[in-house]
Structure formats: structure tokens, C-alpha cells
Amino acid sequence: MPDAADLLSRYHGVVSRVEQAVADAGRPPGAVRLVAIGKTHGAERMVPLLQAGQRLFGENRVQEAEAKWPALKAICPDVQLHLIGPLQTNKLRQAVALFDVIETLDRPRLAEALAAEYARGGRRPSCLVEVNIGGEPQKAGVPPDQADGFIEECRNRWGLPVIGLMCIPPEDRDPVPYFRSLAEMAARHGLPELSMGMSGDFPAAVAAGATMVRVGTAIFGTRFTS
Ligand SMILES: *Cc1c(COP(=O)(O)O)cnc(C)c1O
Numbered sequence: 210m211p212d213a214a215d216l217l218s219r220y221h222g223v224v225s226r227v228e229q230a231v232a233d234a235g236r237p238p239g240a241v242r243l244v245a246i247g248k249t250h251g252a253e254r255m256v257p258l259l260q261a262g263q264r265l266f267g268e269n270r271v272q273e274a275e276a277k278w279p280a281l282k283a284i285c286p287d288v289q290l291h292l293i294g295p296l297q298t299n300k301l302r303q304a305v306a307l308f309d310v311i312e313t314l315d316r317p318r319l320a321e322a323l324a325a326e327y328a329r330g331g332r333r334p335s336c337l338v339e340v341n342i343g344g345e346p347q348k349a350g351v352p353p354d355q356a357d358g359f360i361e362e363c364r365n366r367w368g369l370p371v372i373g374l375m376c377i378p379p380e381d382r383d384p385v386p387y388f389r390s391l392a393e394m395a396a397r398h399g400l401p402e403l404s405m406g407m408s409g410d411f412p413a414a415v416a417a418g419a420t421m422v423r424v425g426t427a428i429f430g431t432r433f434t435s
Pocket residue numbers: 246248269293294377407408409423424425426427
């Protein structure tokens with residue numbers, strides 16, 4: 210299967226580029242985890258990565274993840290799934306049942322709804338607060354000037370298991386100042402996890418302190434839908 214061979218060589222290439230970036234930054238081996246973003250790609254394209262030992266994956270749509278992952282998780286129970294796309298409150302119950310980490314906690318109404326869902330006594334996926342680090346009008350995430358208050362509210366008012374921050378910097382600008390600013394915000398709150406860096410900028414994110422990079426295209430190739 211030539212697709213699987215290409216996929217694996219791209220995957221191993223990304224793994225070594227992450228390791229190289231970690232070494233270049235003088236950080237300890239294993240300081241950064243690779244979250245493979247499988248969105249739009251079918252379950253059969255996840256299999257070669259699972260066979261290669263990749264266990265951490267991200268999806269941006271609850272419905273797509275529900276169609277793809279339960280069967281794969283049955284084969285590979287130690288898979289960890291991250292939700293990296295917007296979470297609507299009407300999909301919240303399904304998301305909590307499937308995902309291990311919700312990276313897109315971005316508004317008070319969602320925090321309240323998650324807290325209510327967690328209070329039912331089932332699973333409690335860890336959360337990352339998504340910060341709209343460039344303050345872009347059309348982008349998801351809590352605005353930077355409200356982030357400190359929102360993080361406090363999620364932890365203290367709603368008791369949510371917030372473990373870190375996530376961002377997507379503005380597309381057309383140098384991402385480094387945005388990565389640094391997210392890292393400072395996380396440090397201010399004593400939050401250990403920083404999800405930042407995608408196919409085009411993950412080495413810079415690793416240099417700025419990322420603990421997870423979310424890489425899709427550089428592993429799976431170009432997506433033909435969003
Ligand atoms: C699609 C997506 C990624 C991966 O982007 P690539 O450029 O394909 O690596 C990372 N983070 C989020 C939130 C995404 O939606």
C-alpha cells in the first residue's frame with residue numbers, strides 16, 4: 210500500500226523534526242508530545258500510525274470523531290483523543306464520552322455546561338483553555354484581555370480540571386511573539402501544558418515552550434475539505 214508507506218515516512222519525518230526541535234531548544238527528550246491531527250482522513254489512515262506506536266490523536270469535529278474512533282479504540286484502548294475544534298453545548302455529552310482532553314474551552318457558557326456534565330459523575334476529560342492570542346475578531350478562543358479571569362473562573366468557580374492553554378496564532382504574522390505570550394500566561398497560572406504549533410510552525414512553538422504540537426498536513430498530506 211504506497212499510501213501507507215508515504216504516510217509513515219512523513220510521520221517519522223515529523224517525529225524526528227519534533228525531537229530535533231526539542232534538542233535544539235535544550236529541552237529534555239520527551240518534553241513535547243506529538244498530537245496527530247487526523248481530521249478529514251479516514252480510519253484506515255490512522256491504522257499505520259497506530260501500528261507505528263502513535264497514541265495521541267486530535268479531531269476537530271465531534272461527529273467525525275464518533276464515526277472514526279470507537280472502532281479504533283476497541284483495537285487500541287490506550288489511544289488518547291484530543292478535541293481541537295469548537296465544542297457546541299448540544300454535542301457536549303458525546304464529546305465528554307469520547308475525548309480524553311478538550312483543548313477548546315473558550316467561553317463561560319461552555320465552562321458551566323461542562324461542569325454540569327462532569328457533576329453527573331462519569332468521565333472528566335482534562336481541559337485546555339483556548340486563547341484567541343491575536344485577538345482576531347473571527348477566531349475562536351477567549352480574548353487575551355479576558356483570559357486571566359476566565360482561567361480563574363474555570364478552575365475556582367466551576368472546578369474544571371484545567372491543565373494548560375491552547376492557541377492558534379494569526380496566520381499571516383510571525384507566530385513567535387504569540388507563542389511566547391501564551392507561555393507567559395500559562396506560567397502566570399502555574400499551568401503545565403501548552404498546546405501550540407501546527408505543520409507550518411511547530412519548531413518555533415517547541416522553542417517557545419510547547420508541550421504538545423498539533424500536526425495534520427505534514428503527516429497526512431493536504432486536506433481537500435476543512
Ligand atoms: C487542523 C488543525 C491543526 C493541524 O493543522 P495542520 O496545519 O494541518 O498541521 C492544528 N490545530 C487545529 C486547531 C486545527 O484545527
